Amino acid sequence: MFPEKCSIQMNGKPCSLPPSSIVSVLSENGEYMIGLVCDDHIVAMKTKTLSMQKSGKISKGEIKFQRLKPVMTDCVLNLKDID
Numbered sequence: 001m002f003p004e005k006c007s008i009q010m011n012g013k014p015c016s017l018p019p020s021s022i023v024s025v026l027s028e029n030g031e032y033m034i035g036l037v038c039d040d041h042i043v044a045m046k047t048k049t050l051s052m053q054k055s056g057k058i059s060k061g062e063i064k065f066q067r068l069k070p071v072m073t074d075c076v077l078n079l080k081d082i083d
Contacts, residue, residue, distance in 0.1 A: 002068070007035035008044055015041060020068055023049065027061030034058060037065070 006015035007023075019036035023045050037045040042065060052058045 002036055006038040006041055008041040021065045024064045025061045026064055027059040
């Protein structure tokens with residue numbers, strides 16, 4: 001389950017758009033997710049991540065943007081109906 005909104009705040013206001021990409025950093029110690037971002041804020045997220053890497057707040061490494069792939073299902077079970 002992912003949050004319903006982008007991780008970016010611009011001018012102190014949170015973005016209300018749905019995320020379209022997972023943002024992660026691939027470093028020597030592995031890969032870790034740092035946020036979710038909408039299409040409108042990919043450049044802002046990359047700029048912020050580079051700044052945080054420069055200041056040592058997060059590990060240096062490759063910044064990766066992976067598109068979210070929505071999965072839909074009409075299979076909803078009521079656990080009371082399962083024998």
